[in-house]
Amino acid sequence: MFEFVVSGIVAPIFLLVFVGFTVGTVGGFIGVGGGYMVTPALIVFGFPGYMASGIDMTHIAGKALVSTVRHRQLGNIDWTLALSMVAGTMLGVELGVRVLVYFKHLGISGVVLLITSVVVMFGLFLYTQVETRRAHRQAEAMAREGRKVGREIQTSRLPQIFQNIPLFPIVRCSTARIVVSMWVIVLIGIVTGFLAGFLGVGGGFVRVPALVYLVGASTHIAVGTDLVEIVVSGGYGALRHSIEGHVDMMAVLFMICGALFGAQFGSIATAYVRGPAIRYILSYSLILATLGAVLRLLYVLTGQTLEVLALLAVMLTLGEMIFLCLFIISLVVFAVRHKHGKSVPPWVPALVVS
Amino acid sequence: MSPKPLRWFFDSMLGYWVLLLAVSLGAAAAIYEIWLKGNM
Numbered sequence: 001m002f003e004f005v006v007s008g009i010v011a012p013i014f015l016l017v018f019v020g021f022t023v024g025t026v027g028g029f030i031g032v033g034g035g036y037m038v039t040p041a042l043i044v045f046g047f048p049g050y051m052a053s054g055i056d057m058t059h060i061a062g063k064a065l066v067s068t069v070r071h072r073q074l075g076n077i078d079w080t081l082a083l084s085m086v087a088g089t090m091l092g093v094e095l096g097v098r099v100l101v102y103f104k105h106l107g108i109s110g111v112v113l114l115i116t117s118v119v120v121m122f123g124l125f126l127y128t129q130v131e132t133r134r135a136h137r138q139a140e141a142m143a144r145e146g147r148k149v150g151r152e153i154q155t156s157r158l159p160q161i162f163q164n165i166p167l168f169p170i171v172r173c174s175t176a177r178i179v180v181s182m183w184v185i186v187l188i189g190i191v192t193g194f195l196a197g198f199l200g201v202g203g204g205f206v207r208v209p210a211l212v213y214l215v216g217a218s219t220h221i222a223v224g225t226d227l228v229e230i231v232v233s234g235g236y237g238a239l240r241h242s243i244e245g246h247v248d249m250m251a252v253l254f255m256i257c258g259a260l261f262g263a264q265f266g267s268i269a270t271a272y273v274r275g276p277a278i279r280y281i282l283s284y285s286l287i288l289a290t291l292g293a294v295l296r297l298l299y300v301l302t303g304q305t306l307e308v309l310a311l312l313a314v315m316l317t318l319g320e321m322i323f324l325c326l327f328i329i330s331l332v333v334f335a336v337r338h339k340h341g342k343s344v345p346p347w348v349p350a351l352v353v354s
Numbered sequence: 355m356s357p358k359p360l361r362w363f364f365d366s367m368l369g370y371w372v373l374l375l376a377v378s379l380g381a382a383a384a385i386y387e388i389w390l391k392g393n394m
Contacts, residue, residue, distance in 0.1 A: 012389050015389060045390070284371070311386075314386070314390075315379060315383060315386060316382075318382035318385055319378040319379040319381070323374055323375050323377075323378035323379075330370075345364045345365055347365075347367040
């Protein structure tokens with residue numbers, strides 16, 4: 001146990017390091033900040049809500065920086081795509097925050113936020129899950145026919161539509177190997193930024209599918225490029241929270257201790273898997289987060305009387321972090337076993353790099 | 355080799371999903387019981 005003087009609470013160090021490691025692993029692997037998991041966890045540990053947001057944002061900025069450096073070494077960042085998107089994201093976040101303030105004045109921001117979270121996350125889960133299953137089956141069929149399976153298999157036709165929009169200026173994203181109108185990238189930045197600003201999250205879980213299914217980037221490039229966005233937005237958020245005095249640096253330091261290892265591991269793990277494996281983990285993250293939001297929504301709609309719903313939401317948040325981390329670790333273990341010719345479950349070979 | 359009824363948990367992706375989720379929720383329940391109960 002450690003006394004956090006700034007936050008005025010006593011909490012176990014082990015749990016902070018543990019949360020830092022698990023969310024660092026997940027963030028490095030699927031390219032999200034993980035704020036939707038960390039903030040509720042910190043509140044449960046006893047940190048006040050505003051402190052939880054500040055600590056979360058500051059640790060996300062540090063963790064995303066580590067992941068970004070590692071993804072850069074792996075060649076997973078397209079700087080043209082990242083920098084073009086940042087402009088749209090900033091504008092979108094501002095619009096999202098303003099709409100949120102409007103709903104706050106109406107006194108219905110809590111319910112609207114939760115309903116929007118459920119709809120957006122469940123919609124993304126459905127699309128990602130259906131498309132990834134199709135890609136997985138396609139990879140398995142290719143392997144059965146003895147054809148070479150690439151690192152990326154994507155079956156959505158949406159990127160062709162968006163890449164064919166002839167609006168000047170057209171940009172060539174050399175690392176992502178795509179040619180697309182800059183307006184498409186900026187517009188996607190605005191929409192994903194709007195959702196991020198409105199929902200009060202980093203927005204990685206919206207941007208990664210958008211980069212894959214709308215822009216046409218490979219999943220690995222989408223993850224690396226999105227982390228650049230998170231460094232920018234997380235850095236700005238950390239600065240704002242620090243100025244407001246919402247950051248307990250001791251808590252951040254303990255979380256970063258775990259996140260440094262987790263972010264490195266999660267980023268390196270992407271080198272062991274094919275694109276659909278990353279999208280599977282992303283979709284699992286989305287459905288579990290949706291269930292958590294449904295539980296919180298039910299808690300609010302029942303007049304906050306059924307404490308068991310809030311408790312279940314907390315258990316699900318903690319369980320989700322552990323689940324995603326274990327799945328990523330086991331994928332890496334299976335990939336290594338497969339590489340050495342050892343037996344692995346039959347669904348694994350199409351998902352890992354051999 | 356694991357016993358036959360347990361093979362579904364490894365041979366099917368859904369089975370593996372269910373197995374890991376059960377383990378994770380169990381771990382989350384343990385964490386809650388050991389460290390967090392007093393804070394709620």
